[in-house]
Amino acid sequence: DAKTTQPNSMESNEEEPVHLPCNHSTISGTDYIHWYRQLPSQGPEYVIHGLTSNVNNRMASLAIAEDRKSSTLILHRATLRDAAVYYCILSPPFQGAQKLVFGQGTRLTINP
Amino acid sequence: GAGVSQSPRYKVAKRGQDVALRCDPISGHVSLFWYQQALGQGPEFLTYFQNEAQLDKSGLPSDRFFAERPEGSVSTLKIQRTQQEDSAVYLCASSLERTTNEKLFFGSGTQLSVL
Helix, strand or coil: CCCCECCCEEEEECCCCEEEEEECCCCCCCCEEEEEEECCCCCCEEEEEECCCCEECCCCEEEECCCCCEEEEEECCCCHHHCEEEEEEEECCCCCCCCCCCCCCEEEEEEC | CCCCEEECCEEEECCCCCEEEEEECCCCCCEEEEEEECCCCCCEEEEEEECCEEEECCCCCCCCEEEECCCCCCEEEEECCCCHHHCEEEEEEEECCCCCCCCCEECCCEEEEEC
């Protein structure tokens, strides 16, 4: 499985934008890029996913580099509730199961 | 609520005891996954069901771990003769279909402590 590299931790201030980077230099042409987040004492929660084009939803935006070797999750206006561990995951082509392989993720701290 | 439900929320077991962890997926979801999450680590895949069929159990750490989903809905993860290294949060997830980009819905997990 292609691997991802994320910073262990990041810190930001409330109501400011947050850019969470992810490197995936060995990504294959058909791998999807998924982002999940895990709030304290909860299971992971889907945030967003994409293949080649940038994606937006009500939670966040996903910016994918043209060569697809990196991506950035953008929280446009962070709130205290966004404090969580954020996981960047590559999903290989369908082989009968979507078995997500989680790494260590980035622990995001939001300062009031 | 309509989310994935797991019970019990917390389980304390004595070493050597058998435990059973339950997962109620979202109604109608075809795929069901079990993950194990050690303290400070990301979740690790254990096993996957498509309806009642267990299609992948490559992540089960030993033959003491057994999962079933007999009617294609509720699933049970059983751990026999628990050991201290089994202490972790056990997460269940479900998804509607089995396509590559289908998002997973996770429960809050069962925190297992083996003394």
